[in-house]
Amino acid sequence: MAPQWDAVVVGAGFGGIGAGIELDRLGLHDFVILEREDDLGGTWHVNRYPGLAVDIASVTYSYSFEPNPSWSRLFAPGAELKKYAEHVAVKYDLRRRMRFGTVVEGARWDAGNEQWVVTVAGGETLTARYLLTATGFLSQPYTPPFPGIESFAGKIIHTTAWDDDYDLTDRRAAVIGTGATAVQLVPEVAERVAELTVFQRTPIWVVPKVDAPIPGVVRGLFAKVPLTQKAARLVNTGMLEALMVVGVLHYAQAKPVNSAAAALARAHLYAQVRDPETRAKLTPHYDFGCKRPTFSNTYFKTFNQPHVHLETNPIDHVEPDGIVTADGHKTEIDTLLLATGFNLWDVNFPAIEIIGRDGVDLGKFWRDNRFQAYEGITVPKFPNFLSLNSPYSYSGLSYFTTIEAQMKHMGRLFTEMLRRGEHTFEVTERANAEFLDRVTAKLGSSVFYGGDCATARSYYFNQHGEAALLRPTSTTNAHREAVTFPLDDYTYGRTA
Structure with a gap:
């Protein structure tokens, strides 16, 4: 057949x-x-x-x-x-x-x-x-089975099912997760809400993001002379290879490269976060590359704002109006944003x-x-x-x-x-x-x-x-x- x-x-x-x-x-x-x-x-x-x-x-x-x-x-x-x-x-x-x-x-x-x-x-x-x-x-998508999460009376949004119609203005929000998605999300949410608590289980290595608009003249050159864009691709790919292949996959032979990447991330953190206690909480205690590192110029700065809080105690359970951590502290919220990644x-x-x-x-x-x-x-x-x-x-x-x-x-x-x-x-x-x-x-x-x-x-x-x-x-x-x-x-x- x-x-x-x-x-x-x-x-x-x-x-x-x-x-x-x-x-x-x-x-x-x-x-x-x-x-x-x-x-x-x-x-x-x-x-x-x-x-x-x-x-x-x-x-x-x-x-x-x-x-x-x-x-x-x-x-x-x-x-x-x-x-x-x-x-x-x-x-x-x-x-x-x-x-x-x-x-x-x-x-x-x-x-x-x-x-x-x-x-x-x-x-x-x-x-x-x-x-x-x-x-x-x-x-x-993965949603951790937090006890009581089904009882939460506010709005729950997973980053893979974002509700464009939901207004974050003046909300008391929590973001659970500090991976690559949260690094992008947290600075944006902080600009809109009245209070933001970020629940961190594991800190992430973050290095500066060399980002900028591509000028029109450069875009025009890419269109007219494709070899120029191929050259840009080759240079960027080479940099990624150095970071991933040498610093991560050849760690035993090139520990200095890995250490240099970690030092760059630590310097970036030190330059952007004023409070020593917050800096300590945001510092990973594992080697660079064990988790996929990410790039941001705004994530760390967000924690300098008075309405943004970093919570590192484990979540014990969720109640209708908030999240309770293992030490008994309750954070009252009306919006729960899940940047909890994937299974x-x-x-x-x-x-x-x-x-x-x-x-x-x-x-x-x-x-x-x-x-x-x-x-x-x-x-x-x-x-x-x-x-x-x-x-x-x-x-x-x-x-x-x-x-x-x-x-x-x-x-x-x-x-x-x-x-x-x-x-x-x-x-x-x-x-x-x-x-x-x-x-x-x-x-x-x-x-x-x-x-x-x-x-x-x-x-x-x-x-x-x-x-x-x-x-x-x-x-x-x-x-x-x-x-x-x-x-x-x-x-x-x-x-x-």
Whole structure:
């Protein structure tokens, strides 16, 4: 029985858009992109909170083959990323192949027909030769189960479901969380509310943000001479590589680089926060890089304002009119803003139920064993399946370096399969095991294992205590291996 589609892509963010572009390049035009939200853009559609912007320079946070010369700032606001996603989807003729408001519940491999059967909410099923999941690394919002939170009588807003109609003026608000989202949100909220309390469990490393409007003359130069924008991208990517690859992944060999980054962040904190006690509370007690660092020129300054308070005692419970901490202190509020992040390892890897060959459940397999994916994209016993957000796949600090490396891997893999006249592929157990051993060994010299990350509470670490998110190589290496991996690392044709 022939499948309905060449491929089903789950997710219409930048990962899904990249997958669609590559499928077209390969001549597999008959595909559908399923998206649970009501429009494309992924995180840049879902997130609309005040202060939302990229934390990687715009020239790098974009497809290298589709530069945007019109970024308004070095770090573009979120609305521009959403607009960029729309532009790319239209230019590459993807929007017409997207279905919005479609919640994928799961997928299973049909060995007899050599196809994937994808089930969506409401009972509909779709069949496809290939399944590509592009559900993102940060797509499953997390709300900690604070006792009594259901009794809160005021307004609760998670940053992934921002209420644009809710007026924060003169509110008594609390922000729970001090990760990258809170660093952007807190200064904006502080300008509007009467009282703001920030509940911090773990402080975050923050370095200065070299941000400014991009002058019109520069944008004009980018448009007329694309090589100038490519040069800017190359310089920024090199700086990110130095920070991430040298200072974080090669921590054992380059401790001075890591120490210098931490010193910069401490100096930034010291220069911006007047009160010594507040500075001490905002200072991380883990090594730089254990958690993803962030950039801001305004976050620390916010705590100098008399109506802004930093609370570091653990939350005990929530009452109808406030939050009570473990020391018995109650903070009365009428608005609760949750910047509590995402659940990666319990529900995000994978974000849907995926049943492969021999009835293997991917999520159960990962959680019962080790999180693993060959070159960060394929898994044994899952034929014709590409997971675009996988263990050991995130390369560098820009998501787009990951996306483009995976597109190249797709191109090499599918080209070889089609050259052989086959229509199925599966990575071998041997190749997967060798890759897992290699990346695990490389991580041994990283800050995650060689540094002090005990108090970081970092989403980089899974429930096995492994830092299985980042690919511990340079971006150059990831892209080189995407076009040179041994073709016999896969089997082609009918799977066992």
